[in-house]
Amino acid sequence: MDSKTIQLGNSNYAYYEIANPGKPKMLMLHGMMVESHCFEKLAEHLKVHYHLFLLDLKGHGKSDNGKSYDEGYTNDIIAADLLAFQKQIIQEPFHLVGYSLGGQYSLKFAGTYPELVKSMTLIDSAPTLSSKGIFLILYALLTVPKFFRNKEHVLNYYNSKLAGLGDYMFKYCVSESTNGRYLLRYDKKNLSPNTLGKAAIRTKDLWESSRKIKSPALVLRAEKSAIIDNKIERTMKANMPQANVVLMKDMGHELVFSNAKEVFEQIHGFVAKA
Numbered sequence: 001m002d003s004k005t006i007q008l009g010n011s012n013y014a015y016y017e018i019a020n021p022g023k024p025k026m027l028m029l030h031g032m033m034v035e036s037h038c039f040e041k042l043a044e045h046l047k048v049h050y051h052l053f054l055l056d057l058k059g060h061g062k063s064d065n066g067k068s069y070d071e072g073y074t075n076d077i078i079a080a081d082l083l084a085f086q087k088q089i090i091q092e093p094f095h096l097v098g099y100s101l102g103g104q105y106s107l108k109f110a111g112t113y114p115e116l117v118k119s120m121t122l123i124d125s126a127p128t129l130s131s132k133g134i135f136l137i138l139y140a141l142l143t144v145p146k147f148f149r150n151k152e153h154v155l156n157y158y159n160s161k162l163a164g165l166g167d168y169m170f171k172y173c174v175s176e177s178t179n180g181r182y183l184l185r186y187d188k189k190n191l192s193p194n195t196l197g198k199a200a201i202r203t204k205d206l207w208e209s210s211r212k213i214k215s216p217a218l219v220l221r222a223e224k225s226a227i228i229d230n231k232i233e234r235t236m237k238a239n240m241p242q243a244n245v246v247l248m249k250d251m252g253h254e255l256v257f258s259n260a261k262e263v264f265e266q267i268h269g270f271v272a273k274a
């Protein structure tokens with residue numbers, strides 16, 4: 001896929017278009033610490049049925065970093081950037097697919113501009129994380145190397161998490177520094193607000209946004225992931241009575257990499273009826 005660049009708000013974003021004229025348009029938003037090529041296997045199936053747009057989120061991939069959380073990464077700022085993308089590029093209501101962090105941004109956009117979203121799919125994503133999910137993400141952030149010594153270090157580290165993940169991460173998610181080391185290409189400022197108060201405001205806003213969504217919604221909950229627990233699922237169903245939650249059995253949070261065909265089947269079956 002060849003990237004294109006567009007200015008949205010105060011930032012330059014990279015995006016990819018897999019055109020299929022006449023087919024329904026679909027925007028796909030990736031998760032934290034990855035970028036749009038995380039959907040490569042999934043897009044191979046979806047591109048037959050949809051006109052796809054994949055956007056590198058701010059602070060990831062080839063898109064710019066934000067100046068600070070308050071100036072670049074709040075829910076309102078990201079939603080405004082997505083609205084600009086819709087107006088300039090998509091130019092009609094569309095189907096929205098968000099994975100992990102991209103799912104949270106999807107919730108905000110679909111709740112703020114419900115008339116522009118024909119359907120919303122969340123891939124292992126919710127307005128908040130379970131307590132166990134928060135712990136596991138913090139542990140992952142604390143244990144990931146500050147830098148990788150060489151290509152083999154990248155490959156070995158990520159392949160130990162999931163077979164084949166190292167090749168993806170090396171190709172798309174690290175950058176080489178002047179001393180020959182490799183650094184993860186993501187902006188830590190977008191992970192969360194810098195105070196507990198701001199974090200609580202962000203989470204509350206996402207829950208409020210979920211209640212304003214009008215489109216059909218699909219939530220793919222990975223069984224082996226700790227992102228969504230039963231309490232979160234119940235609250236999501238109460239806020240979005242039109243939502244269908246599907247348990248993806250024996251799958252972890254990396255399901256877009258490991259189970260692309262099964263994820264496609266759920267999304268396509270849902271969108272076809274939306």
